[in-house]
Amino acid sequence: MNLAGEHILTVEQFDLPQLERLFEVTDRMLPYARRQRTTRVLEGAVLGNLFFEPSTRSRLSFGAAFNRLGGHVSETTGFAFSSMAKGESIYDTSRVVSGYVDTLVVRHPEEGAVSEFAAATNVPVVNGGDGPGEHPTQALLDLYTLCRERGLRPGGVGGATVAFVGDLRYGRTVHSLTKLLALEDTLRFVCVAPPVLQIPDDLAASLRQRGHRVDITDDLAEGIREADVVYTTRIQQERIPEDVSISGYQDRFRIDAALYERVCRPGTTLMHPLPRDSRTGRSELADDLNLHPELAIFRQTDNGIPVRMALFALVLDVADQVDDTARDVAWHHPARIGVADTRTVLS
Template identity: 55%
Template structure:
């Protein structure tokens, strides 16, 4: 199994199925803390360096909250221009210096490979929070963790499952990484629904098929939504040459309750890496799905905190002593209530 303690988390390629299942068991332990049934001070006094050289409110705050929930402090840096990188400093130097200011680092950066380069100079574990077009492993892990939990709620597992991925499968970093993780499981069916120009890269399809899974490639939404999981994505406008070009595809594959009723199974789970584009010309997941109990998109966000807590706990080696530092929560909270 992957040795978490003291390690960097840079790529989904580091994980085998045993390591993932171990990590997810730790994530399960985190739920009562995130739900405010109790709290822990296991990392009281520890410091997270939360380095977001590229903006991402959701991911940044999720990492910070996960660390706070374990009792630790967060020191944050946002934006590239305010960094010494602009004065010609190498990523190695930046890492040597900034890593002396914290116990663990979460880092996002616009350049592919930059987080791994940074990790070479770091004296503390580095967790990749997204490095440009390359990887976003914690998103893939929280997606897979969500799939496991949603399947479990239906008394099923991941093996043998049918997942449909929809939308911008070319630029969507999350569907690439998730496909790699899914290939560790058995006997899956992946339906890949996208405009031809935005189809899943051939090497990802090859990797999935070589692992023994079935891929169905189509440009049609209708007739292909009878999956266990439908994973919808946003047209990643910022990765197109122009917004005109992106607009050719925005709104092509919309999902709403009427389409769900007609084409999905009765308990098909809907996922999305968020943010969903709710503007009228995109509206990839209509708000009328908000009352559908199978809409799992906000549970995904919640699970992100649990998975990141598990990654901090395991890389810092405290996963077995968390309950030893349990404390009570004595303020108002309704977080343990079931949320659709």
Template identity: 50%
Template sequence: MMKFEGSHILSVSQFDRDAISRILEISSLMAPYAMRKKRCTVLDGAILNNLFFEPSTRTRVSFGAAFNLLGGFVRETVGEENSSLSKGESLFDTARVISGYSDVIAMRHPKMHSVEEFSKGSSVPVINGGDGANEHPTQALLDLFTIKSEMAPFNKNLDNLNITLMGDLKHGRTVHSLSKLLSLYKNVKVTMISPDALQMPDGVISTLTNAGHEVIQTDKIEGNLACDVIYQTRIQQERFASKDEADLYRGHFSLNKETYLQYCKENTVIMHPLPRDSRPDANELDNDLNDLDNLAIFRQAQNGVLVRMALFALTLGVENNLTKFEKPVTWHTAK
């Protein structure tokens, strides 16, 4: 199994099943802290630098919350225009400097493979929060954690999974990374619903088929939603040359309660990496799904805190010391 302590988390390709099992195991241990039932100060005095050079809400905030929940401090730089990159500084130079102020760095950048380039100059672990259309490894791990959690009540697991990926599969880095992780499991059926121009990259499909999994590519919703999990993605407007080009595909694969009841199984789980595009011309996941028990998108987002807490603990080598630094939650009694 990979050595976590001191390692960068750049790609899901780093992980085998044992490494993933370890991440998911430690993620589960974080639940009492994330739910504010207990405090954990195992990272008291440690500093996370959150470098987000591309817009983000959930990923950026959940990285910060995860570090705070383990007792650490968070410093943030948001937007390339607010950094010395806008003055021509290289990613390498930025990494050499910022890593001297940090114990770990979480980074998002619009350029593919930029986080890996940055990591070469860093003296502390770097965790990839998304690098362009390439990968989003922490999202894939929290997605896997969510699928495992959502399947457990039905006595199912990550093997023998039937999953449908739907939307912008060409630019959706979340589905790229998730597909690569799913390839490590057994007998997975992956149905990919997208317009021809937004199909999953060939390399990702090959990863699945070379591992012996069934892959179906289609541009039709009808007959392709009776699965264990539907993973919907938005049209990645920021990856297109223009808004007009993105608009050509917006709203093609909307899911509402009527469609769900007509085509899905009774217990089909709905996932989405968020944000969902709720504008009328897109409406990826209709608000009429909000009261559906199987809509897992908000549980999915909360699971991101657990997984990112686990990755901080593992890369900083404190995962076996959590209970030693537990404390009661007292702020709500101090009124």
């Protein structure tokens, strides 16, 4: 499928050849994402960034990706600062804003709401997260990161063991990534969570129907012992129903350096979609892993820029024109972004 002009609402739109095409374009975006080169391919284009739910990484990442292609970003955050606070419908909001911009990114707390935005417009709409539903671009950057960390390409991940740890029921990033990984040949999914936060039954059944092995456990050490990749998430407290108790679960699913060294295979990749909860008694991925070479979480979030750049370039049909206006940047940029980075080299 050609992505030009298409809405990006779910990972179920993608097949392996499309993922390979997306990742090939993403690779070509790396010099621009890493501040080595600049392009004006989207000069004059406007992105509408509509975030009706709190966000740091996704909102800034979408905006930075569009900016690095030469485009301009207009945005609004929260219901209080939009006309929805006056009773305006999703349909009207979408139709009105579409008259101002060339593409829309929408995050909304209600599952299915982003699809309602898309149904009202021919301007491409990208799902930036819809409640407990999906977060397709997060899954795309997660898979891109997994492939880069393991030296793989789409279609070559089969045979791996991936452990998902934490809130697997309400964590939409888990839902989206498992659906992408389901496209691969036989994988082993190890789902590590307490029963009330375990992966939804229908999603586990779908993975099994595709021929994958799905193991369910609440034993953290055993769950990650044979994993090639461990993908952990925070507990989504803002989405959990009031009648569901999670008291005492946080510390039981905490990965720190001692646990990693004791039970994980050498070279096991650690991933997390962020934010991680660093508060005492809630930290699911401890700070003492910050210098660990297999901690991929910051490389993972950095990869959000080139992946989203590639997606915008494909949706707006300029992927093969990016280099036409390219030039080297003139400003200073550091060789490594974080003071503790051991792998991310920008130049």
